[in-house]
Amino acid sequence: xxxxxxxxxxxxxxxxxxxxxxxxxxxxxxxxxxxxxxxxxxxxxxxxxxxxxxxxxxxxxxxxxxxxxxxxxxxxxxxxxxxxxxxxxxxxxxxxxxxxxxxxxxxxxxxxxxxxxxxxxxxxxxxxxxxxxxxxxxxxxxxxxxxxxxxxxxxxxxxxxxxxxxxxxxxxxxxxxxxxxxxxxxxxxxxxxxxxxxxxxxxxxxxxxxxxxxxxxxxxxxxxxxxxxxxxxxxxxxxxxxxxxxxxxxxxxxxxxxxxxxxxxxxxxxxxxxxxxxxxxxxxxxxxxxxxxxxxxx
Amino acid sequence: xxxxxxxxxxxxxxxxxxxxxxxxxxxxxxxxxxxxxxxxxxxxxxxxxxxxxxxxxxxxxxxxxxxxxxxxxxxxxxxxxxxxxxxxxxxxxxxxxxxxxxxxxxxxxxxxxxxxxxxxxxxxxxxxxxxxxxxxxxxxxxxxxxxxxxxxxxxxxxxxxxxxxxxxxxxxxxxxxxxxxxxxxxxxxxxxxxxxxxxxxxxxxxxxxxxxxxxxxxxxxxxxxxxxxxxxxxxxx
Numbered sequence: 350x351x352x353x354x355x356x357x358x359x360x361x362x363x364x365x366x367x368x369x370x371x372x373x374x375x376x377x378x379x380x381x382x383x384x385x386x387x388x389x390x391x392x393x394x395x396x397x398x399x400x401x402x403x404x405x406x407x408x409x410x411x412x413x414x415x416x417x418x419x420x421x422x423x424x425x426x427x428x429x430x431x432x433x434x435x436x437x438x439x440x441x442x443x444x445x446x447x448x449x450x451x452x453x454x455x456x457x458x459x460x461x462x463x464x465x466x467x468x469x470x471x472x473x474x475x476x477x478x479x480x481x482x483x484x485x486x487x488x489x490x491x492x493x494x495x496x497x498x499x500x501x502x503x504x505x506x507x508x509x510x511x512x513x514x515x516x517x518x519x520x521x522x523x524x525x526x527x528x529x530x531x532x533x534x535x536x537x538x539x540x541x542x543x544x545x546x547x548x549x550x551x552x553x554x555x556x557x558x559x560x561x562x563x564x565x566x567x568x569x570x571x572x573x574x575x576x577x578x579x580x581x582x583x584x585x586x587x588x589x590x591x592x593x594x595x596x597x598x599x600x601x602x603x604x605x606x607x608x609x610x611x612x613x614x615x616x617x618x619x620x621x622x623x624x625x626x627x628x629x630x631x632x633x634x635x636x637x638x639x640x641x642x643x644x645x646x647x
Numbered sequence: 648x649x650x651x652x653x654x655x656x657x658x659x660x661x662x663x664x665x666x667x668x669x670x671x672x673x674x675x676x677x678x679x680x681x682x683x684x685x686x687x688x689x690x691x692x693x694x695x696x697x698x699x700x701x702x703x704x705x706x707x708x709x710x711x712x713x714x715x716x717x718x719x720x721x722x723x724x725x726x727x728x729x730x731x732x733x734x735x736x737x738x739x740x741x742x743x744x745x746x747x748x749x750x751x752x753x754x755x756x757x758x759x760x761x762x763x764x765x766x767x768x769x770x771x772x773x774x775x776x777x778x779x780x781x782x783x784x785x786x787x788x789x790x791x792x793x794x795x796x797x798x799x800x801x802x803x804x805x806x807x808x809x810x811x812x813x814x815x816x817x818x819x820x821x822x823x824x825x826x827x828x829x830x831x832x833x834x835x836x837x838x839x840x841x842x843x844x845x846x847x848x849x850x851x852x853x854x855x856x857x858x859x860x861x862x863x864x865x866x867x868x869x870x871x872x873x874x875x876x877x878x879x880x881x882x883x884x
Contacts, residue, residue: 526748529739538723538752
């Protein structure tokens with residue numbers, strides 16, 4: 350029982366991080382129909398910035414703030430300078446759909462190399478702001494610590510803020526309208542271009558937040574967030590790639606699944622299982638677990 | 648008073664000429680029906696007027712100012728709203744949200760709420776379904792919602808692309824009656840694209856007949872309806 354509770358709590362912690370990364374990918378997918386592989390690079394750069402802030406000031410909260418702001422600015426910059434240029438130059442033929450995705454892969458490589466040049470490739474770590482000792486349950490420690498709780502609460506706060514923005518504000522309505530039907534949104538007077546940039550800004554901030562939340566439990570290196578990108582992507586696909594609730598559900602299913610497999614079966618099986626789930630969900634639930642069914646046409 | 652003036656408008660889709668040297672004018676407060684078969688260039692004409700499509704040649708002025716090569720979102724701010732082909736609503740949003748997006752560009756929310764109330768007065772069925780997803784609406788209700796969304800932007804020029812497509816005669820009548828009411832009570836100028844020539848010309852003041860991208864005839868709607876040569880060749884009845 351104690352073991353199961355501990356495993357589930359770890360699963361929810363992992364799920365929170367995957368959800369944030371999934372949300373970052375979904376936001377970009379919805380606004381520009383691009384799968385942004387560079388998200389791992391953006392997040393690694395902002396996490397190194399956070400690392401510097403923690404080293405210099407020792408204030409973790411300040412590091413979060415800097416990382417999130419840097420993530421937002423980086424997202425805006427990539428959309429404005431790279432994506433818009435690509436859409437202008439490669440806008441016809443079969444390459445039009447794939448060029449931006451390939452460009453994000455290239456960008457991922459560039460950012461990682463630059464990070465490697467600045468900080469080197471050896472492992473570093475960010476000192477956790479709160480205790481990493483497991484909570485005590487029935488006299489015995491759980492694998493679940495204050496740091497894990499902080500991750501869950503932090504991710505939940507971000508999700509609540511985003512769902513408020515999406516559901517209750519004019520900006521959120523513009524974001525949704527532009528995502529679903531950009532042409533109709535424009536005919537209604539919405540400036541879809543700047544709204545796209547805002548989608549990348551939110552995505553960059555969410556990805557940066559995921560990076561700084563996951564790293565104190567882990568190591569920091571130029572490649573250390575690649576696994577998070579992959580798992581975030583799988584979570585986004587499980588959730589249907591279109592919505593915030595989908596990202597959270599996808600993230601949680603994956604996080605809890607990974608925790609159960611790691612604890613009860615074998616760590617070796619984590620990666621193959623994740624990819625089997627990815628392929629199965631593409632075959633059987635291509636619109637996601639929550640299955641947004643085909644839109645009624647009449 | 649001429650409000651929309653189209654001169655020598657030519658539009659290409661790649662190598663295909665969709666509109667060739669088309670000229671006509673629309674007077675303030677009139678309903679103009681644009682009639683023609685599939686491939687006549689009607690939809691291309693509207694998409695060019697609303698900024699969705701770039702022309703190859705020609706000029707178009709609205710109230711004596713150029714509107715070609717402008718962004719649709721800017722033209723909305725100048726009083727031009729386009730209800731595009733095929734019940735242009737966003738199925739993932741609620742009915743209320745679909746109406747609301749027509750007024751987001753405006754700073755003044757109470758003005759938008761007033762415009763939504765007016766749209767609902769014109770199409771009372773929308774009022775009963777405000778919180779439903781637009782996905783749950785019937786075809787006729789969707790068309791009403793699409794027109795209602797355009798009305799929330801308070802257009803002075805309304806471009807309607809085949810509002811009758813796939814709808815039952817009774818619903819078509821309701822929609823055309825609403826278009827006439829909008830013209831009379833709000834003083835709107837309307838360009839109505841239709842394949843349904845007889846009913847469109849019946850509500851219109853003037854008509855423009857297109858065939859394979861070229862203008863065949865333009866003039867008073869009753870004269871066009873009465874012309875036996877046009878009737879058999881282009882109006883299909």
